[in-house]
Amino acid sequence: MATKELHLAHTKGFCAGVVNAIDIVERCLKKYGTPLYVRHAIVHNTSVIRDFESRGVIFIEDIADVPADHVVVFSAHGTEPAVYKQAQERHIQVIDATCPLVTKVHRQALRYTARGVHVVLIGHRGHQELIGTAGHIRPELLHIVEDAADIDALTIPASTEIAVLTQTTLSLDDTSGLIHQLQKKYPHIITGKKEDICYATQNRQNAVKELAKICDMIIVIGSPNSSNSNRLVETAKHSGTASFIVDLPEDIDFKRLTPFDRIGVTSGASVPHILVDQLITRLIQYFPGINVFEYPSVENDIAFPLPPAVRDVSL
Ligand code: SF4
Structure with a gap:
């Protein structure tokens, strides 16, 4: 029997927009205390949301659920102007975590x-x-x-x-x-110089295409409501490699991986790297002797500025 191989994608951990959004919530927790209100899941990842909820963050969809004297953080995904207006009318301070x-x-x-x-x-x-x-x-x-x-x-x-x-x-x-x-x-349609798909999405999809050349199964760690994670599964399948999404490492039935010799692992842009590490540890435990291949990250350090309201808060 061939030795099983585990190939890790060229991209890891959070994108810059997710780093920024999580950093904003952390700084707001320090500055304003709890309960802290966040409109919509700050990023689409179950473990991030559970961690914040356990520390007093309340996720809401309707601005009416925020008490008048509290601040509200708007999620990384961006918010429609009508909601900013509702907050303004109720004198609620908005801290904006929309990805730039x-x-x-x-x-x-x-x-x-x-x-x-x-x-x-x-x-x-x-x-x-x-x-x-x-x-x-x-x-x-x-x-x-x-x-x-x-x-x-x-x-x-x-x-x-x-x-x-x-x-x-x-x-x-x-x-x-x-x-x-x-x-x-519409031949005259204005398409802009570049499409709006962000660098993190592009890098992760390109990395999956590379993995698909080597692997016969690709595991994508990501939450079911994460758009960029679901696109990674599609990209793998379009490249001819079986793939599935898993929210948390403990959710995997490792038996289903037995028929595959070369397993790839990647993660969405809002997945904490610790979840990838946990999955790797479990795979090594389940398949002792599996050869692990790690590749250098293709992402440069990209960082976005914090909103003025929390810029001076140290963590
Ligand atoms: S996936 Fe792209 S657009 Fe979304 S938060 Fe990350 S960098 Fe920003």
Whole structure:
């Protein structure tokens, strides 16, 4: 029998937007104490949310659930302007943990709306990032598409100005296919110099494609509501390698890995690296003698500035 191999992806741990959002909540806990209110899951990861809840963070969706004299942190995924307005009307201080790469898309959405440009927004309906970005576009100019059928159904007059924006955590390959379809239907569509898919999503998908060349099974650690983690499973499968997502290392049934000789492990951008380490330890325990191959990270140190309200708080 061949010796089993374990291959670890070139990307590890949190992306810069998640580091920033978690850092903001930590600093708010120190500055304002508990209960601390956060609108929406600060990042889409079960273990991060459970840890904050155990320390007095209350996650809410409706600003009405925040008492008037408290601050509220807005999640990394971005928030629609109507919600900022609700907070302002109730004199609730907002500490904004929106990832700056999402804010960049919001700014572009506002510029298009100001010019009266129709915006085709590619993303997953119901995902907080899409809801937040859509809120920055005038409703009569907004066209949300998820797939090719949605593009076929678009009835925007060809004589109007049209642009495309995307969620930051989509599949690179699927999105370029959809943009190509849009360009065929609307040759004058403004696509921008670069798509809006962020560096962390791109790096993780590229790393999975590399793993897929070597592995016959790829485990993606990530929560079921994490868009970028689910796209990693799809990327592996599109590359011809079996793959599944697991939220926590203890959730895995290791027996199902027995038929595979070369197992790859990767994780979404909001997954604490400790979960990857725990999974590796369990795999080594379950398959003694498994050869572990680790590759250097492709990510440079990227850091985003903190909001002024918590910049001076030391941890
Ligand atoms: S996945 Fe990308 S857009 Fe989302 S928080 Fe991370 S860096 Fe920002």
